[in-house]
Amino acid sequence: MALKLKYLHIDRSLCTGCRICESVCSIAKEGVLNRARSRIRIYRRNVIKFQYLVCVQCRKPVCVEACPENAIIHDEKGIRVNYEICNGCGECAKVCNRVFISPEGDKALMCDQCGACVPACPEKALSIR
Amino acid sequence: MARFHKLIRIDLESQSYVREKIPPEYENKFLGGKGIGTAYLVKELERGIDPLGPENKLIISTGPLNGTIAPASSRIEIVTKSPLTGIYLDCNSGGHFANELKATGNDLVIIEGVSRKPVIIYINNKKVSFIDASELWGTTVYQTETAIREKLGDPGIRIMSIGPAGENLVRFASISNDYSRNAARGGSGAVLGSKRVKAIAVRGTKDIPVVDLKGLRKAVKRANKIIFENPWVPEQRQYGTPRGVVPVNTNGLLPVNNFTEGQVPNVDSIDAETFERLTVQRLSCGECPVACAKGYGRGKIELEGPEYETIGLFGPNIGVLEPDTIAEFNYYCNEYGMDTISAGSLIGAVIGTGKVKTSGSSSIRETVIELLGDITFRKNLGDILAEGLIRTGEELGISYHMPQIKGMGIPAYDPRCSDGTALVYMTADRGACHLRSWPLGRELAGMWEEDDVDGRIRFVKEQQDEKAAEESIIVCQFAYGIGLLNEILAEMVSISTGEDWTIEKMKLAGERIWNLSRIFNMREGIDRKDDYLPEKFAREGIKKGPLKGKKISKSKQNYMLDRYYEYRGWSKDGLPLDSTIRRLEIEDWL
Numbered sequence: 001m002a003l004k005l006k007y008l009h010i011d012r013s014l015c016t017g018c019r020i021c022e023s024v025c026s027i028a029k030e031g032v033l034n035r036a037r038s039r040i041r042i043y044r045r046n047v048i049k050f051q052y053l054v055c056v057q058c059r060k061p062v063c064v065e066a067c068p069e070n071a072i073i074h075d076e077k078g079i080r081v082n083y084e085i086c087n088g089c090g091e092c093a094k095v096c097n098r099v100f101i102s103p104e105g106d107k108a109l110m111c112d113q114c115g116a117c118v119p120a121c122p123e124k125a126l127s128i129r
Numbered sequence: 130m131a132r133f134h135k136l137i138r139i140d141l142e143s144q145s146y147v148r149e150k151i152p153p154e155y156e157n158k159f160l161g162g163k164g165i166g167t168a169y170l171v172k173e174l175e176r177g178i179d180p181l182g183p184e185n186k187l188i189i190s191t192g193p194l195n196g197t198i199a200p201a202s203s204r205i206e207i208v209t210k211s212p213l214t215g216i217y218l219d220c221n222s223g224g225h226f227a228n229e230l231k232a233t234g235n236d237l238v239i240i241e242g243v244s245r246k247p248v249i250i251y252i253n254n255k256k257v258s259f260i261d262a263s264e265l266w267g268t269t270v271y272q273t274e275t276a277i278r279e280k281l282g283d284p285g286i287r288i289m290s291i292g293p294a295g296e297n298l299v300r301f302a303s304i305s306n307d308y309s310r311n312a313a314r315g316g317s318g319a320v321l322g323s324k325r326v327k328a329i330a331v332r333g334t335k336d337i338p339v340v341d342l343k344g345l346r347k348a349v350k351r352a353n354k355i356i357f358e359n360p361w362v363p364e365q366r367q368y369g370t371p372r373g374v375v376p377v378n379t380n381g382l383l384p385v386n387n388f389t390e391g392q393v394p395n396v397d398s399i400d401a402e403t404f405e406r407l408t409v410q411r412l413s414c415g416e417c418p419v420a421c422a423k424g425y426g427r428g429k430i431e432l433e434g435p436e437y438e439t440i441g442l443f444g445p446n447i448g449v450l451e452p453d454t455i456a457e458f459n460y461y462c463n464e465y466g467m468d469t470i471s472a473g474s475l476i477g478a479v480i481g482t483g484k485v486k487t488s489g490s491s492s493i494r495e496t497v498i499e500l501l502g503d504i505t506f507r508k509n510l511g512d513i514l515a516e517g518l519i520r521t522g523e524e525l526g527i528s529y530h531m532p533q534i535k536g537m538g539i540p541a542y543d544p545r546c547s548d549g550t551a552l553v554y555m556t557a558d559r560g561a562c563h564l565r566s567w568p569l570g571r572e573l574a575g576m577w578e579e580d581d582v583d584g585r586i587r588f589v590k591e592q593q594d595e596k597a598a599e600e601s602i603i604v605c606q607f608a609y610g611i612g613l614l615n616e617i618l619a620e621m622v623s624i625s626t627g628e629d630w631t632i633e634k635m636k637l638a639g640e641r642i643w644n645l646s647r648i649f650n651m652r653e654g655i656d657r658k659d660d661y662l663p664e665k666f667a668r669e670g671i672k673k674g675p676l677k678g679k680k681i682s683k684s685k686q687n688y689m690l691d692r693y694y695e696y697r698g699w700s701k702d703g704l705p706l707d708s709t710i711r712r713l714e715i716e717d718w719l
Contacts, residue, residue, distance in 0.1 A: 016413035016420040019225070023198050023416065033198060033342060036232065036285070036334035043284040044225070047271060047308040047431040048410040048424035051284060103334035122353075122418035123411075 005057035005078045006128050008040065008111050008118075014125035017042050017050050021117035021126060028116030029109075036103050039111040055079065055098045055111040063092035063099055063110075071108075081110050131193050131339050131625035132156065136237035137257060141244040141324055142183070144259040151236060156628070158714070160638040161192030163219050164601035165237060166208030170217070171645045172718050173239075176652040180212040180316075181298055181323035182243075189230065189238040189289075189329070192603035193628075196231030196337040198345060199621045200352050201608035203227045203415030205306070206600060211315035212323075213300040213471070213517045214536035214560045217649045218315035221564075221600055223414035223422075224307035229287035232333025244325040249277060251330045262327035267293060269464040270305045271431075277330055290328035291318040292466025294505045298322050300517040301471035301538075305463065309433035310414070313468035315537060315559055316517075340627035348624055352617045353418060356608050362419060365607050368401035369421040370437035375400050377441070380573060381674030382546035384446040384474075384539075387481025388532045388665075391543055392674025398450045399440055407452060419608050425456050435459040435469075438563075441541025442473025447480050447493065454494050461498060465505040474538035475514050475521060476500055482527045485510070535560030535659055544681065545666050547572045549585040551681045552689045555660045556589070558646040566592035567611050586689055590696045594639035601638060613639075641713045644697075644705050648719060657694075657703040661686055 022038035030037045040054040061079050064072045071085035072092060088106040092099045100109040118126045134156070139146045151165065159168045166188045178184035187209045194202040205227035211218035230238070233254050240250070247262040260280075265273055270292040277288050288306060295302035295318030302318030303311040321327075339345050356362055364372055374396050377383050381391040397403070410424030412433055422433045435443070435455050443458040444450060462469045476497055479485045485500065487493045503511025513524045519536045522528035532539040537560025544551045544561075549568030554561040566589045571577070577584040595612030602622060609615065613632050622630045647655075661667075662681055670678035694701065698709030710716055 016411045016422075018413040018415060018417050018420060019228075020198070020416055020418070027198075027342065027346070032336040033196075033339055034232070034334065034336040035228070037336075041285070044307060045284075046275065047433065048412065048426050123420065 004059075006113055007057040008054050008113055009127050009129050010052045010054065011125040011127075012050075012052060014123045015042065015050065015052065016123055017044065018122065020120055020122065024117045024120040028114060034103070037109065039100065039109045040117060041100065053098050062095045066091045066095040072110075078113065079110070080112050081108050083107060131197055131337060132161075133231075133234045133236050133335075133338065135235050136239060137235045137252065138239045138241065139250060139257060140242050141240065141248065141326065142242035144244070144248075146257040148235070148255065154717075158638060158641055160598060160601035160635060161236070162190050162195075162206040162601040162603040163208065163221070163597055164638055164642045166190035166206050166219065167217070167642050167645050167649075168718055169237070169239060170208050170210070171649045174210060174649070178210065180210040180215065181319060185210050185320055185323070187240045187317065187320050187324070189240075191227050191231050191236050192601050193622050193626045194602050194604055195227040197339055197621075197625050198349050198416060199604065199625070200349060200356055201414070201417040201419060201605040202603065203417065204600075204603045204605055205230065205312070206603060207304060207312045207317050209317055209320050211317075211559065212298070212319045213316040216535060216560070216653050216655055217646045218317065218559050219600070219646075220312035220314050220317055221603070222304070222306060222310050222312035223605065224287070224310035225415040226287045226289055226306040226331065227603065228415045229285075229331045229333050231337060232335050233331055234333065234335040238329070240324065240326065243323065247325045247327050249328045249330055250326060251281065253332045254334060265327050266296060269293065270466050271308050271464060273328060274305075274308055277328055281330060283332055286330050286332045288328050288330045290466075291321050291326075292464060292505070294465040294467040295319055295322035296327075297505060297507050297515070299467055299504055299507070299515040301468040303466050303468050305466055309431075309463050311463070311468070314470060314562070315468075318466050339625050341624045344624045345621065348617060348621050352621060355615055355617055356418065359610065361610070362608070365421050366419050368405055369423050371401040371404040371423075371435070371440055373437040374440055377542060380546070381671065381676040382543040384441055384477065384532070384541050384543055385673070386448060387446060387477040387530060388539065388543055389481065389671075390673040391671035391676050393445050393450065396445070396450070399444050399452050399455065403452050404435070404440075407456070414605070417605065417608065419605075421607055427453060427456070430457050430460045432456065432460050432463055438541045439469040439473065442470055442477060443497075446473060446477040446541070447497065449493055451494075457494070458497055458501065461501045465501060467501075467505065470540055471518070471538040472501065472504065474532050475518055478518070478527060478531050479510070479514070479521070479525070482525075482530050484525050484527060529663070529665055531663065533561060533663065535655065537561045542569065543671060543676070544662055545671050545679045546676060548582055548681065548685065548689065549589055551662055551666070551686070552586060552589050552693060555662060555686065555690070556593070556693060558643065558650070564606075565596055568592070582685075582689065583692055586692045587696055590693060593643055594636050596639070597642040598635040598639035601642065602635075637713070641715050644709065644713055645715060645718055647699070647703075647705055651704050657690060657701070660690055660703055
């Protein structure tokens with residue numbers, strides 16, 4: 001369990017904030033175009049800075065602890081949402097800003113390192129490592 | 130689809146709103162963006178109303194590709210009556226606002242009336258709320274945007290706002306979004322200021338209704354290939370618009386000392402490489418693989434840019450060749466919320482005519498920064514300048530030296546450089562504008578014989594129509610080129626909307642738009658007499674450089690207008706003929 005898990009890495013020196021990754025993510029994971037369903041978020045913080053939010057598979061995942069349904073799995077394969085259990089209650093998103101709740105409030109959206117966004121980034125700023 | 134077929138109509142007086150269906154004939158005839166916005170403006174605005182009064186409307190308009198995954202599809206259109214020119218105005222800005230607005234489930238927003246108190250309009254999906262903005266009134270643009278996002282507690286919100294210049298009804302105040310992206314020309318910020326709207330915040334979580342998403346993904350792959358096979362794009366990606374500085378100077382059409390000289394001995398200090406070195410962060414608009422924006426940051430002076438126009442007009446035009454000083458002027462314009470082209474051309478005119486005295490470069494820097502503050506807060510001479518180029522010219526007795534057409538300041542390419550460029554400025558819908566057609570590159574490359582003026586005139590007419598369509602789709606010319614150069618545009622719109630669009634049909638929409646805006650202007654008293662360059666450009670030649678002595682004579686202008694009107698199906702006075710209106714089937718909008 002102490003193994004470092006792979007996660008989606010964003011090279012901040014390359015990212016220009018175009019958010020193509022967000023739309024690609026929503027299509028890949030949800031089958032629709034909707035940046036509010038994305039598991040990666042690039043928010044504008046000021047004129048030249050962004051906030052880059054995506055699950056980084058941290059060593060002590062507070063989301064796992066926070067979930068009242070035990071719907072967030074944490075094992076050697078990584079940290080991920082069990083969508084058979086998750087009901088979108090939002091407790092995970094209260095403790096971590098790298099997990100998001102769907103617009104309908106019916107489930108948590110967390111990056112599962114599927115990699116669909118990686119080749120779509122025109123700046124080659126994304127990698128799974 | 131990729132359309133929601135819905136608009137939100139907001140009444141500020143009663144702080145209420147209704148959602149209306151956008152009739153299909155608006156979409157079929159005018160495409161979207163600039164087109165649909167223009168159709169509503171022409172249909173709904175009474176002739177002769179005060180642009181800063183309650184009867185003016187401000188329309189924010191998206192196109193069928195906004196919100197989709199089409200490359201470089203996140204520009205937004207604003208259409209209103211201009212307080213600077215008193216005629217039709219549309220301005221177009223990059224950023225991310227367009228995609229977020231589309232995701233609210235609305236294609237268009239029409240803002241009417243005047244609010245009693247300063248207000249933020251917050252569009253959250255189908256719901257609109259009106260939030261008291263009294264505390265924010267007076268704050269600059271960057272602060273305003275950060276404060277609103279914090280106040281509303283959602284980092285995904287996108288914001289259009291005005292600064293103190295808009296509040297104080299400076300007639301060339303801009304509307305800003307994403308901090309440093311501006312719909313700047315013509316004073317749309319003053320229109321919002323007159324309505325006491327400090328900002329419009331949007332947050333949308335709706336699925337974008339692309340009819341054939343799979344098909345669009347395939348088309349996007351091809352579009353990207355087309356974009357990156359365009360030999361023009363890599364340099365745009367690397368350097369952005371400052372790439373223009375050296376060739377414009379070399380060819381002798383740079384505005385120097387209030388559009389007198391055309392060339393400076395050396396522009397190395399303000400060239401593209403210099404600004405690239407000063408870039409601290411590359412930036413892009415939504416869904417754009419070109420990413421031509423340059424994030425400049427030095428202490429508090431942060432901005433996207435400066436862009437070519439700002440470099441020209443706040444640089445050689447006022448005798449400044451210092452890149453950080455130009456960036457500083459740009460920063461103040463951004464924070465106050467005003468157009469750098471208008472401010473630069475105005476200040477160039479008052480310095481060039483000696484109405485404002487400067488000595489040495491540090492003196493110019495201080496003088497200009499002080500003037501920008503005085504314009505914003507309407508102090509001293511700034512109170513006159515805030516009224517725009519025509520009134521400043523009249524008040525100070527320097528009308529002859531004012532670089533403007535229909536009240537709009539001339540951009541950073543001397544109109545005497547070519548017949549085509551002159552005609553573009555003369556006939557642009559919102560007054561002197563460089564973004565409606567761009568014959569200059571072809572003229573320099575020798576595409577037309579020296580005496581083939583008609584070739585240029587026809588080209589300008591055709592490209593104006595195509596560009597109006599491009600700004601209705603809405604995609605960015607820096608990715609696709611100017612106009613409708615590739616079938617892929619029609620294909621992506623058709624795939625996204627399920628409608629049947631061809632390049633020809635889009636071009637026809639562009640021609641309709643061009644005629645509607647002309648009819649709007651005609652109702653405001655515009656005709657042939659307003660379509661000329663300022664007298665200076667017909668009488669005096671450029672004073673230095675390879676174009677030394679070049680001017681555009683009155684008889685040349687007359688010839689070009691005659692032929693241009695003919696190609697357009699307009700009368701000798703420059704008014705659309707009944708037969709043209711019937712051919713374009715736009716009678717219902719008159």
